[in-house]
Amino acid sequence: MAGISVLPAEVLLAKRVQEMVLYGEEPQPPHICRDDCTDEDVSVMPSLIPIIDLSLLSSLEPSTSHEELHKLRSALCSWGCFQAIGHGIPKSFLDKIRQVAKEFFEQPMEEKKKHAKGVYEFEGYGADPVPAEGQSLDWSDRLFLDVYPEDRRKPKFWPENPTSFREVLEEYTLKMRMLTELVSKAMAKSLNLEENCFLDQFGEQAVLQARFNYYSRCQRPDLVLGLKAHADGSGYTIILQNDVEGLQVQKDKNWITVPPISDALLILMADQMEIMTNGIFKSAVHRVLTNTEKERISVAVFYTPEPKKEIGPEEGLINEERPRIFKKVKDYADIHWGYYQQGKRALHVARV
Numbered sequence: 001m002a003g004i005s006v007l008p009a010e011v012l013l014a015k016r017v018q019e020m021v022l023y024g025e026e027p028q029p030p031h032i033c034r035d036d037c038t039d040e041d042v043s044v045m046p047s048l049i050p051i052i053d054l055s056l057l058s059s060l061e062p063s064t065s066h067e068e069l070h071k072l073r074s075a076l077c078s079w080g081c082f083q084a085i086g087h088g089i090p091k092s093f094l095d096k097i098r099q100v101a102k103e104f105f106e107q108p109m110e111e112k113k114k115h116a117k118g119v120y121e122f123e124g125y126g127a128d129p130v131p132a133e134g135q136s137l138d139w140s141d142r143l144f145l146d147v148y149p150e151d152r153r154k155p156k157f158w159p160e161n162p163t164s165f166r167e168v169l170e171e172y173t174l175k176m177r178m179l180t181e182l183v184s185k186a187m188a189k190s191l192n193l194e195e196n197c198f199l200d201q202f203g204e205q206a207v208l209q210a211r212f213n214y215y216s217r218c219q220r221p222d223l224v225l226g227l228k229a230h231a232d233g234s235g236y237t238i239i240l241q242n243d244v245e246g247l248q249v250q251k252d253k254n255w256i257t258v259p260p261i262s263d264a265l266l267i268l269m270a271d272q273m274e275i276m277t278n279g280i281f282k283s284a285v286h287r288v289l290t291n292t293e294k295e296r297i298s299v300a301v302f303y304t305p306e307p308k309k310e311i312g313p314e315e316g317l318i319n320e321e322r323p324r325i326f327k328k329v330k331d332y333a334d335i336h337w338g339y340y341q342q343g344k345r346a347l348h349v350a351r352v
Protein backbone atom coordinates (compact mmCIF):
# COMPACT_ATOMS: atom_id res chain seq x y z
CA MET A 1 0.00 0.00 0.00
CA ALA A 2 3.09 2.24 -0.02
CA GLY A 3 2.61 5.53 -1.83
CA ILE A 4 -1.12 5.81 -1.28
CA SER A 5 -1.97 9.00 0.54
CA VAL A 6 -4.08 8.56 3.62
CA LEU A 7 -7.15 10.76 3.56
CA PRO A 8 -8.52 12.04 6.88
CA ALA A 9 -11.35 9.88 8.22
CA GLU A 10 -13.76 12.83 7.90
CA VAL A 11 -13.13 12.91 4.16
CA LEU A 12 -13.52 9.17 3.77
CA LEU A 13 -16.60 9.12 5.97
CA ALA A 14 -18.28 11.62 3.68
CA LYS A 15 -18.35 8.85 1.08
CA ARG A 16 -20.22 5.57 1.47
CA VAL A 17 -18.47 2.22 1.05
CA GLN A 18 -21.25 1.30 -1.39
CA GLU A 19 -20.14 4.24 -3.59
CA MET A 20 -16.50 3.21 -3.38
CA VAL A 21 -17.42 -0.27 -4.58
CA LEU A 22 -19.61 1.12 -7.34
CA TYR A 23 -16.70 3.18 -8.67
CA GLY A 24 -14.31 0.24 -8.37
CA GLU A 25 -12.16 1.83 -5.68
CA GLU A 26 -9.75 -0.45 -3.85
CA PRO A 27 -9.73 -0.36 -0.06
CA GLN A 28 -7.07 1.95 1.32
CA PRO A 29 -6.22 3.11 4.83
CA PRO A 30 -7.95 3.75 7.15
CA HIS A 31 -10.28 1.01 5.91
CA ILE A 32 -7.39 -1.40 5.89
CA CYS A 33 -7.02 -3.03 9.24
CA ARG A 34 -5.76 -6.54 8.54
CA ASP A 35 -2.27 -7.17 7.39
CA ASP A 36 -1.78 -10.70 8.57
CA CYS A 37 -4.13 -13.59 8.81
CA THR A 38 -2.55 -15.50 11.66
CA ASP A 39 -5.75 -15.76 13.70
CA GLU A 40 -8.05 -16.00 10.72
CA ASP A 41 -8.11 -19.57 9.66
CA VAL A 42 -9.60 -21.22 12.70
CA SER A 43 -13.16 -20.51 11.62
CA VAL A 44 -13.03 -23.71 9.57
CA MET A 45 -14.02 -25.40 12.83
CA PRO A 46 -17.59 -26.69 12.66
CA SER A 47 -19.91 -24.08 14.04
CA LEU A 48 -21.34 -24.93 17.40
CA ILE A 49 -23.32 -21.82 18.30
CA PRO A 50 -26.08 -23.10 20.64
CA ILE A 51 -29.68 -23.05 19.40
CA ILE A 52 -32.43 -22.47 21.98
CA ASP A 53 -36.10 -23.07 21.28
CA LEU A 54 -37.82 -20.34 23.31
CA SER A 55 -41.24 -21.97 22.82
CA LEU A 56 -40.07 -24.89 24.97
CA LEU A 57 -39.64 -22.56 27.96
CA SER A 58 -43.42 -22.40 28.35
CA SER A 59 -43.89 -26.14 27.86
CA LEU A 60 -46.45 -27.73 30.20
CA GLU A 61 -43.97 -30.56 30.66
CA PRO A 62 -41.68 -29.23 33.46
CA SER A 63 -38.72 -31.40 32.47
CA THR A 64 -38.78 -29.93 28.94
CA SER A 65 -38.76 -26.30 30.08
CA HIS A 66 -36.12 -27.07 32.73
CA GLU A 67 -33.85 -28.65 30.20
CA GLU A 68 -34.14 -25.69 27.80
CA LEU A 69 -33.50 -23.20 30.64
CA HIS A 70 -30.42 -25.17 31.56
CA LYS A 71 -29.22 -25.05 27.94
CA LEU A 72 -29.86 -21.30 27.90
CA ARG A 73 -27.77 -20.70 30.99
CA SER A 74 -24.95 -22.85 29.77
CA ALA A 75 -24.96 -21.09 26.35
CA LEU A 76 -24.73 -17.67 27.96
CA CYS A 77 -22.03 -18.70 30.44
CA SER A 78 -19.77 -20.20 27.80
CA TRP A 79 -20.64 -18.43 24.53
CA GLY A 80 -22.46 -15.27 25.55
CA CYS A 81 -24.93 -15.85 22.73
CA PHE A 82 -27.43 -18.25 21.23
CA GLN A 83 -29.58 -18.56 18.13
CA ALA A 84 -33.20 -18.17 19.24
CA ILE A 85 -35.89 -20.14 17.45
CA GLY A 86 -39.49 -20.59 18.59
CA HIS A 87 -39.55 -16.86 19.44
CA GLY A 88 -43.05 -16.34 18.05
CA ILE A 89 -42.07 -13.96 15.22
CA PRO A 90 -43.12 -15.57 11.95
CA LYS A 91 -40.42 -16.08 9.33
CA SER A 92 -42.63 -14.21 6.85
CA PHE A 93 -42.29 -11.10 9.04
CA LEU A 94 -38.51 -11.54 9.40
CA ASP A 95 -38.41 -11.69 5.59
CA LYS A 96 -40.32 -8.39 5.46
CA ILE A 97 -37.79 -6.59 7.60
CA ARG A 98 -34.94 -8.11 5.56
CA GLN A 99 -36.74 -6.97 2.40
CA VAL A 100 -37.27 -3.32 3.43
CA ALA A 101 -33.64 -3.16 4.58
CA LYS A 102 -32.48 -4.48 1.20
CA GLU A 103 -34.74 -2.10 -0.71
CA PHE A 104 -33.51 0.84 1.34
CA PHE A 105 -29.83 0.16 0.60
CA GLU A 106 -30.48 -0.63 -3.08
CA GLN A 107 -31.88 2.86 -3.70
CA PRO A 108 -29.84 5.54 -5.46
CA MET A 109 -27.39 7.32 -3.20
CA GLU A 110 -29.27 10.63 -3.36
CA GLU A 111 -32.38 8.98 -1.89
CA LYS A 112 -30.44 7.42 1.00
CA LYS A 113 -28.55 10.64 1.63
CA LYS A 114 -31.84 12.37 2.43
CA HIS A 115 -31.42 10.64 5.78
CA ALA A 116 -27.68 11.20 6.09
CA LYS A 117 -26.06 11.71 9.48
CA GLY A 118 -23.20 14.10 10.12
CA VAL A 119 -19.77 12.47 10.50
CA TYR A 120 -19.86 13.20 14.25
CA GLU A 121 -23.44 11.96 14.82
CA PHE A 122 -24.89 8.56 15.59
CA GLU A 123 -28.32 8.59 14.12
CA GLY A 124 -29.10 8.43 10.44
CA TYR A 125 -27.51 6.94 7.32
CA GLY A 126 -23.72 6.81 7.12
CA ALA A 127 -20.81 5.30 9.03
CA ASP A 128 -19.80 5.42 12.70
CA PRO A 129 -18.66 8.84 13.91
CA VAL A 130 -14.99 9.59 13.26
CA PRO A 131 -12.85 7.21 15.34
CA ALA A 132 -9.73 8.10 17.31
CA GLU A 133 -6.57 8.62 15.28
CA GLY A 134 -4.99 5.42 14.07
CA GLN A 135 -8.23 3.42 14.20
CA SER A 136 -9.53 1.72 11.09
CA LEU A 137 -12.89 2.21 9.40
CA ASP A 138 -15.38 -0.58 8.82
CA TRP A 139 -16.23 -1.79 5.33
CA SER A 140 -19.92 -1.09 5.82
CA ASP A 141 -22.68 1.49 5.64
CA ARG A 142 -25.43 1.82 8.21
CA LEU A 143 -28.75 3.29 9.04
CA PHE A 144 -28.94 3.83 12.79
CA LEU A 145 -32.29 4.75 14.39
CA ASP A 146 -33.63 5.14 17.90
CA VAL A 147 -36.87 3.18 17.86
CA TYR A 148 -38.10 3.09 21.49
CA PRO A 149 -39.30 4.91 23.62
CA GLU A 150 -41.29 6.54 20.86
CA ASP A 151 -40.43 10.10 21.90
CA ARG A 152 -36.78 9.40 21.02
CA ARG A 153 -37.63 8.79 17.35
CA LYS A 154 -36.35 11.39 14.90
CA PRO A 155 -38.63 11.20 11.86
CA LYS A 156 -36.12 12.94 9.55
CA PHE A 157 -33.91 9.85 9.72
CA TRP A 158 -36.74 7.36 9.09
CA PRO A 159 -36.84 6.43 5.40
CA GLU A 160 -40.02 7.17 3.45
CA ASN A 161 -38.87 4.71 0.80
CA PRO A 162 -39.53 1.87 0.50
CA THR A 163 -43.01 3.04 1.46
CA SER A 164 -43.59 0.25 3.97
CA PHE A 165 -40.29 0.87 5.79
CA ARG A 166 -41.69 2.85 8.71
CA GLU A 167 -44.68 0.60 9.30
CA VAL A 168 -42.55 -2.55 9.19
CA LEU A 169 -39.98 -1.05 11.57
CA GLU A 170 -42.71 0.02 14.00
CA GLU A 171 -44.06 -3.52 14.03
CA TYR A 172 -40.57 -4.95 14.42
CA THR A 173 -40.02 -2.64 17.40
CA LEU A 174 -43.18 -3.97 19.05
CA LYS A 175 -42.01 -7.53 18.47
CA MET A 176 -38.55 -6.73 19.83
CA ARG A 177 -40.16 -5.36 23.00
CA MET A 178 -42.07 -8.60 23.49
CA LEU A 179 -38.94 -10.62 22.80
CA THR A 180 -36.82 -8.66 25.28
CA GLU A 181 -39.45 -9.31 27.92
CA LEU A 182 -39.48 -13.03 27.19
CA VAL A 183 -35.69 -13.35 27.03
CA SER A 184 -35.02 -11.16 30.10
CA LYS A 185 -37.41 -13.28 32.17
CA ALA A 186 -35.98 -16.55 30.88
CA MET A 187 -32.42 -15.45 31.67
CA ALA A 188 -33.46 -14.56 35.23
CA LYS A 189 -35.19 -17.92 35.71
CA SER A 190 -32.19 -19.77 34.35
CA LEU A 191 -30.14 -18.24 37.19
CA ASN A 192 -32.84 -19.00 39.80
CA LEU A 193 -33.59 -15.29 40.21
CA GLU A 194 -36.94 -13.54 40.44
CA GLU A 195 -38.16 -13.37 36.84
CA ASN A 196 -38.53 -9.58 36.64
CA CYS A 197 -35.16 -8.70 38.12
CA PHE A 198 -33.41 -7.85 34.84
CA LEU A 199 -36.48 -6.08 33.43
CA ASP A 200 -36.51 -3.92 36.58
CA GLN A 201 -32.85 -3.05 36.08
CA PHE A 202 -33.42 -2.14 32.42
CA GLY A 203 -36.32 0.06 33.53
CA GLU A 204 -39.62 0.95 31.86
CA GLN A 205 -37.92 3.46 29.59
CA ALA A 206 -35.24 1.01 28.43
CA VAL A 207 -33.98 2.03 25.01
CA LEU A 208 -34.17 0.10 21.74
CA GLN A 209 -32.01 1.19 18.82
CA ALA A 210 -31.96 -0.44 15.41
CA ARG A 211 -28.86 -0.53 13.27
CA PHE A 212 -29.30 -1.67 9.67
CA ASN A 213 -25.88 -2.80 8.45
CA TYR A 214 -24.97 -3.10 4.78
CA TYR A 215 -21.70 -4.88 4.02
CA SER A 216 -20.75 -4.27 0.40
CA ARG A 217 -18.84 -6.89 -1.52
CA CYS A 218 -15.11 -6.49 -1.20
CA GLN A 219 -12.39 -7.81 -3.47
CA ARG A 220 -9.88 -7.77 -0.62
CA PRO A 221 -11.49 -9.48 2.40
CA ASP A 222 -7.95 -10.19 3.55
CA LEU A 223 -7.38 -6.45 4.10
CA VAL A 224 -10.59 -5.11 5.63
CA LEU A 225 -13.28 -6.04 8.13
CA GLY A 226 -17.00 -5.38 7.67
CA LEU A 227 -17.04 -4.59 11.37
CA LYS A 228 -14.02 -4.72 13.63
CA ALA A 229 -13.87 -6.98 16.68
CA HIS A 230 -15.87 -5.54 19.56
CA ALA A 231 -18.31 -6.28 22.35
CA ASP A 232 -21.51 -4.25 22.46
CA GLY A 233 -22.16 -1.62 25.14
CA SER A 234 -25.87 -2.41 25.41
CA GLY A 235 -27.51 -4.87 27.80
CA TYR A 236 -27.90 -7.33 24.98
CA THR A 237 -28.37 -7.22 21.23
CA ILE A 238 -30.73 -9.07 18.90
CA ILE A 239 -29.32 -9.71 15.43
CA LEU A 240 -31.22 -10.65 12.30
CA GLN A 241 -29.02 -11.82 9.42
CA ASN A 242 -29.73 -12.34 5.74
CA ASP A 243 -28.46 -15.56 4.15
CA VAL A 244 -24.84 -14.41 3.78
CA GLU A 245 -22.24 -15.54 6.29
CA GLY A 246 -19.87 -13.04 7.87
CA LEU A 247 -20.66 -12.64 11.55
CA GLN A 248 -18.21 -14.41 13.85
CA VAL A 249 -18.12 -14.81 17.61
CA GLN A 250 -14.88 -15.27 19.50
CA LYS A 251 -14.64 -18.30 21.74
CA ASP A 252 -11.45 -19.51 23.40
CA LYS A 253 -9.44 -17.35 20.98
CA ASN A 254 -11.12 -18.93 17.95
CA TRP A 255 -13.44 -17.07 15.59
CA ILE A 256 -16.60 -19.08 15.03
CA THR A 257 -18.98 -18.22 12.20
CA VAL A 258 -22.63 -17.73 13.14
CA PRO A 259 -24.45 -19.68 10.44
CA PRO A 260 -27.41 -17.81 8.96
CA ILE A 261 -30.65 -19.61 9.94
CA SER A 262 -33.59 -17.95 8.20
CA ASP A 263 -36.04 -18.06 11.11
CA ALA A 264 -33.52 -17.52 13.94
CA LEU A 265 -32.45 -14.37 15.78
CA LEU A 266 -29.04 -14.26 17.38
CA ILE A 267 -29.28 -13.05 21.00
CA LEU A 268 -25.88 -11.68 21.97
CA MET A 269 -24.93 -10.68 25.50
CA ALA A 270 -23.32 -7.27 25.79
CA ASP A 271 -21.29 -5.68 28.58
CA GLN A 272 -24.24 -4.58 30.74
CA MET A 273 -25.62 -8.13 31.06
CA GLU A 274 -22.15 -9.30 32.08
CA ILE A 275 -22.25 -6.63 34.80
CA MET A 276 -25.80 -7.49 35.95
CA THR A 277 -24.94 -11.18 36.19
CA ASN A 278 -21.72 -10.46 38.11
CA GLY A 279 -19.68 -11.93 35.27
CA ILE A 280 -21.67 -15.17 34.94
CA PHE A 281 -22.96 -14.40 31.44
CA LYS A 282 -20.23 -13.43 28.99
CA SER A 283 -20.37 -10.35 26.81
CA ALA A 284 -19.53 -11.88 23.42
CA VAL A 285 -16.71 -10.39 21.34
CA HIS A 286 -17.74 -10.47 17.68
CA ARG A 287 -16.77 -9.13 14.25
CA VAL A 288 -17.93 -9.29 10.64
CA LEU A 289 -15.87 -10.45 7.65
CA THR A 290 -16.50 -9.18 4.14
CA ASN A 291 -17.35 -11.32 1.18
CA THR A 292 -16.14 -11.16 -2.43
CA GLU A 293 -19.35 -12.50 -3.93
CA LYS A 294 -22.35 -11.21 -2.05
CA GLU A 295 -23.56 -8.24 -0.05
CA ARG A 296 -24.52 -8.99 3.50
CA ILE A 297 -27.32 -7.23 5.40
CA SER A 298 -28.07 -7.47 9.09
CA VAL A 299 -30.35 -5.67 11.51
CA ALA A 300 -29.01 -5.32 15.05
CA VAL A 301 -31.38 -4.15 17.78
CA PHE A 302 -29.60 -2.89 20.90
CA TYR A 303 -31.51 -3.19 24.18
CA THR A 304 -30.01 -0.79 26.72
CA PRO A 305 -30.99 0.20 30.27
CA GLU A 306 -32.85 3.46 30.60
CA PRO A 307 -30.62 6.57 30.69
CA LYS A 308 -29.42 7.70 34.14
CA LYS A 309 -30.51 4.40 35.71
CA GLU A 310 -28.00 2.67 37.91
CA ILE A 311 -27.45 -1.00 37.13
CA GLY A 312 -25.25 -3.53 38.88
CA PRO A 313 -24.79 -7.18 39.78
CA GLU A 314 -27.92 -8.92 41.08
CA GLU A 315 -27.55 -9.46 44.86
CA GLY A 316 -28.65 -13.09 44.43
CA LEU A 317 -25.53 -13.74 42.35
CA ILE A 318 -23.08 -12.47 44.94
CA ASN A 319 -21.86 -14.78 47.67
CA GLU A 320 -18.69 -15.89 49.42
CA GLU A 321 -17.68 -18.20 46.62
CA ARG A 322 -18.49 -15.60 44.03
CA PRO A 323 -17.80 -12.15 45.42
CA ARG A 324 -18.98 -9.01 43.68
CA ILE A 325 -16.75 -8.26 40.70
CA PHE A 326 -18.58 -5.24 39.28
CA LYS A 327 -19.64 -1.90 40.73
CA LYS A 328 -22.92 -0.18 40.09
CA VAL A 329 -22.75 1.97 36.95
CA LYS A 330 -25.02 4.26 34.99
CA ASP A 331 -24.98 5.38 31.38
CA TYR A 332 -22.39 2.68 30.73
CA ALA A 333 -23.13 2.73 26.98
CA ASP A 334 -21.63 6.24 26.77
CA ILE A 335 -18.47 5.14 28.60
CA HIS A 336 -18.25 2.11 26.33
CA TRP A 337 -18.47 4.30 23.23
CA GLY A 338 -15.46 6.40 24.26
CA TYR A 339 -13.33 3.28 24.53
CA TYR A 340 -14.77 1.67 21.40
CA GLN A 341 -13.64 4.68 19.38
CA GLN A 342 -10.10 3.95 20.54
CA GLY A 343 -10.40 0.26 19.65
CA LYS A 344 -10.59 -0.78 23.34
CA ARG A 345 -13.00 -2.55 25.65
CA ALA A 346 -14.57 -0.66 28.57
CA LEU A 347 -15.62 -3.39 30.99
CA HIS A 348 -12.64 -2.83 33.32
CA VAL A 349 -14.15 0.56 34.22
CA ALA A 350 -16.99 -1.25 36.00
CA ARG A 351 -14.77 -3.68 37.94
CA VAL A 352 -14.49 -3.28 41.72
Ligand SMILES: O=C(O)CCC(=O)C(=O)O
Pocket (backbone or CB within 6 Å): 211, 213, 227, 232, 239, 241, 247, 286, 288, 297, 298, 299, 300
Ligand atom coordinates in the same frame (compact mmCIF):
# COMPACT_ATOMS: atom_id res chain seq x y z
O1 LIG B 1 -23.80 -7.55 11.20
C1 LIG B 1 -23.85 -8.27 12.20
O2 LIG B 1 -24.25 -9.43 12.12
C2 LIG B 1 -23.39 -7.76 13.54
C3 LIG B 1 -23.65 -6.32 13.77
C4 LIG B 1 -23.05 -5.83 15.05
O3 LIG B 1 -22.32 -6.50 15.73
C5 LIG B 1 -23.34 -4.46 15.49
O4 LIG B 1 -24.03 -3.72 14.74
O5 LIG B 1 -22.88 -4.11 16.61
Ligand SMILES: [Fe+2]
Pocket (backbone or CB within 6 Å): 230, 231, 232, 237, 286
Ligand atom coordinates in the same frame (compact mmCIF):
# COMPACT_ATOMS: atom_id res chain seq x y z
FE1 LIG C 1 -21.98 -5.65 17.71
